[in-house]
Amino acid sequence: MFRLYAVFMMLLAACTLSSAEVDAIPPTATTVRVIQSTLVPTLERQLQPINTITPAPTTPLNPGCEATAGLPTAQHTVRATVDYELHRVEVEQAIFYINRTDQPLTTLVLDIEPNRVPNAFTLNSVLPTETVISYELTGRRLTLDLATPIEPECGLDVTLNYSLRVPEIQRGLSGFTGYFGYSIRQMNLGHWLAMVAVHGIDDWVTHDAIPIGEQTVSEIADWDVTLTVTNAPPNMVVAAPGTLRAEDGGVWRIVHTNARDFTLSLSPFYEVYEQETANGVTVQLYAFGENVVGSATGSQQALTAAAQAMEMYSDLFGAYPYDRFVVIQGDFPDGMEFSDVVFVSDRWFEINTGTAESYLTFITVHETSHQWWYARVGNDQALVPWLDEALATYSELVYYEEFEPDLVDWWWNFRVNQYVGDRFSGNNVDATVYQFASIRDYINAVYLRGAIMLEDLRAVLGTEDFFDWLRRYAEAGSGRIVTPDDFWGLLTPEQIELVAPIRVEYFGTP
Ligand SMILES: [Zn+2]
Structure with missing residues (x-):
């Protein structure tokens, strides 16, 4: 039985934005607290006859703890059904989390990025109710209260069911988060899945959402996503990280390991341009055609820049861990980095000069370098953003x-x-x-x-x-x-x- 408790305001704290800018992307202002199971009060317990038979041993103290060696902190198994026309997504996300801290954890905190957008996220269930006795969602922070603490090196399974309404990409300041949004020609699913927050020395790290910079801090995880796309035009193209396999009936299976996030984009209009680097990485650009401006072909230019940068940074900063690197032409400003996937704004293709003297080249290169300064080496993007952006x-x-x-x-x-x-x-x-x-x-x-x-x-x-x-x-x-x-x-x-x-x-x- 679910009981909906108090709903109250969360205020945006500690920032110096003008009110006009804050208003542009208000975080979801409500807190929802749900109690899933209540312990029976002692006085109402019925007395049981004393059983002389030794009870069967209950589950071991730290179930599965030995087997967690070498596993990533989190493993996500996701079944998602995307209604392309209605911009809705139904998600079932099973998370296996391993406590890599040195203390027992009585809560598990998840980062729910879509909930920074009003009405985008609806949480339908958190299971099993025997494990998660209550939960509270405030802004992007979902706190699960656990029936039994997770001991160090031990794992915990939880499954979330939720619905997403993908917002239309807006103009102006709100447009910068168009990596989670749709335009008439693409649907971008960046920061759409729950991520496990990082546990700091004393507490879980989540930060308030604001329209400046990024504020997520996430652990490396494995992702296994089965994507079903319905209500879509034919020839849908899925731009996604890791290994991608198309199955029958609009189903894709995508496995991305050792990754800080899981991001993809859908469009029936993508054309794919690709180039292999000398160190064996296939760089792919998912673009809306050749992007011809005057005598310049922006798609080829961006692809070449990304491939050169990928090759050079691999030599300078260490080998790239994946076979493929995906660059996507995004219908939103600037660019955005994710694990194995980056977006480069349509605007930079539109005003391309045809030479490297262009935003198209340096933004493509910039986003590519984030594969080292963000995806590989993580940092607190809200509190020390210079570590990745500088x-x-x-x-x-x-x-x-x-x-x-x-x-x-x-x-x-x-x-x-x-x-x-x-x-x-x-x-x-x-x-x-x-x-x-x-x-x-x-x-x-x-x-x-x-x-x-x-x-x-x-x-x-x-x-x-x-x-x-x-x-x-x-x-x-x-x-x-x-x-x-x-x-x-x-x-x-x-x-x-x-x-x-x-x-x-x-x-x-x-
Ligand atoms: Zn950057």
Whole structure:
């Protein structure tokens, strides 16, 4: 029996956005608390006759704990049915979670990203009710209260059933989250499934949703998704990560392992362009045709840039873990990174210049680099966004140095210096996403001044030691959520001394 308890307001805390901007994407404001099973009060218990037969042993204390060695923290098995015309999705998601902390956990917290959009997410059930005695959903945070704590190294099975109404991609600030949304020619399912939150030292880490930057922090997980697409035009194309197998009757089976998220996109209009890199990765672009502007063909240009970047970053920062890398032309602004999948805005194809002197090239390259600075090395994107965004922006420069050396000065001026000159007075590079009044201010401080800071670090350390450091950082941080200490901690004491003045110059907390 379900009982719906209090519904009350959650207020957006700790941010400095103007009210107009906050209004643009209000987080789902309600809290829903459901008690699934209630213990029988002692006084009402019926007395039982004493049984002289020794009861059969109950389940062992830590069921299945020995078998969890080597498994990822979370394994998701998903059955999803997409109604393409009605933009609805029904999801059954089984999650096997392993407690990798050193303490018993009495709750399990899931990150429900779709619930940041009003009316997009409806939770139908959390099973089994014997395991999850109650749950509470506030904004993107779903807290499951467990009947029995999960002991360290032990696992827990829960299954969620929920319905999604995929929103139409909006114009303006709200459009930036179009990775979960539909246009007349595509449906994007980014951050549509429940993710297990990361457990910090004391508590589960979830952050309030705001329209600036990203705020998710997620564990590496395995995903096994069976997708049924109904009510759709023929020739549906599924752009998805990992290994993809089309079965009969509009069914796709997609397996993506060792991944921070699971994202896909659907369209009957995609054309697929592909190119293999020298290190054996097939780079695929799912685009709306060739994207011809004047004499330029944007699709070929973006594909080439992605393949070059993929090859180069694999050499510089460590091998890419998958056979395929998917780039999707997205009907929403800018771009967005996911595991093995990135979106590059339709806008950059539309205003393409036909040369690398274009947003199309550097945004494609930027998103590709997030396969290392986000998907491989995870960080708290809300509180230390410079760890992924400054490195991704600096990776753009590295691409131009290698493939377009004549455009290096252009890149500095066009991408960076016109926004952050010597008289820059914005926030420090190490600001959180909650400290900015606009996306432009956020990009200037974290991405662009972050790139200048990395250039200064390279100047004092020397190019060879600098890239050696980044490579060791990518290896040490692989599959983890890192902190700035992990980054700086890889320098020698002498190097720490060398970079100290740079940290003072760019950081609020050096
Ligand atoms: Zn980025």
